[in-house]
Amino acid sequence: MTARALLLLLLAPLAALPGGCAPDMRMAGSGPSREISACARSGGFLDARGRRQTLMCVHRYADAGKACASRSDCEGKCIADPGEGGLPAVGTPAAGWCQADDRLFGCYAEVENGKVRSSICVD
Incomplete structure (x- = not known):
């Protein structure tokens, strides 16, 4: 087996991993996912951030803009x-x-x- 083929074989499982570091907050089935519910319970809101527009749970600071x-x-x-x-x-x-x-x-x-x-x- 060539080194290139071996490298591809070893890296193939990584392709199945989700991208980014933020949890996946897409809608699951007919209702909101646990992450979305947990975000709302903690006082947060969902917003797309960064160049990848990753959906994240965001919490505002009370002293924002001070x-x-x-x-x-x-x-x-x-x-x-x-x-x-x-x-x-x-x-x-x-x-x-x-x-x-x-x-x-x-x-x-x-x-x-x-x-x-x-x-x-x-x-």
Whole structure:
């Protein structure tokens, strides 16, 4: 058996695995799945997020949009205002606001002690 054929044979079972890390929340049968019900019971709502538009259970933070200078000021992260020029550089002073919910996607910069601590793009 060639190395290529052996590799294909070993990788074939992986093709059957579902993609992504989020639980599958499609409708099962005639009613909502357990994941959908659990999401609703926990106060969440379903929303498609990321480039793959993966359906996820999302929970809003009570302090969403509140001005902040550090993560300790928020339930979630303190996010820098991107402004017109994009994300501010790491180490520069920045005004922040508390993230809206527990499923943060896209490009953002975190604020700590009134300065940009880091920036990242999450998909």
